[in-house]
Amino acid sequence: MDSEFIYTTQCELAIVSDEFDPALITEELNIEPARSFKKGEQSISKHSGSLITKPHNLWALKSNSFESEEETIKPHIDYLKSLLLPKLDVLKRYKLDERFEVSVWIWLETNNSGMGLELDEEQLDFLGAISNRIHFSLITKK
């Protein structure tokens, strides 16, 4: 029987630095980011018309958002692992260097009133090895 509840998920790893240009991170990891910006870059808010200024450099790699009836983010972590495991030494160095901050953002949306999520030891080891922090955004639409 089909579940009436849908879970939309996405994961993004981002490296933030005040000093280091995202192009240097691209070069060192040899991976093109899904998005990036430089400190001081400016744009105009569509809503307020205010001048927006980026507060730091950012390099980010993200998995594609997808809908599922299962409460899982395993495909996202597998995707990040497939790209980043060969670069583990570089990421560990960033993690230990105070001039960088590496974070993983996990975005969860559901039409259910809540969501349960479990990460196994292997997933925890991977995320813990490469990041300084993990943030969960849980958006419920019920």
Next chain:
Amino acid sequence: MMFLVVSSTAGANDFYGVRVVVAAKASTTIIPRTVGAASKGFSKVLQTGGHTLNNSTLKALGLTKGQGKIAIEALKQDLRLPANFHGKIMGNGDLVHPHTNQVLGNLFDYLN
């Protein structure tokens, strides 16, 4: 003769010996009114600090709790603001850096 420019009345008159020249065009410029405090140029500080939007902030911006949650989470995710970051939320939805006073983003830009 001394000239004083005002914008509230039409025409030109002598007023206590001072020649009043009216800038009629200034009063004919119409700024469209938008919903509540979220209109452009509204720069009151609604909230300083905090990890979530207060009820009073949501009300002033005309946002539901759900819209507010999506907007603040999406903005924080986009910029990767640190957990201990405490910016100012302005009446037009701008998030302003507490020290540099630079605008970092606008909550309404993160709502589809």
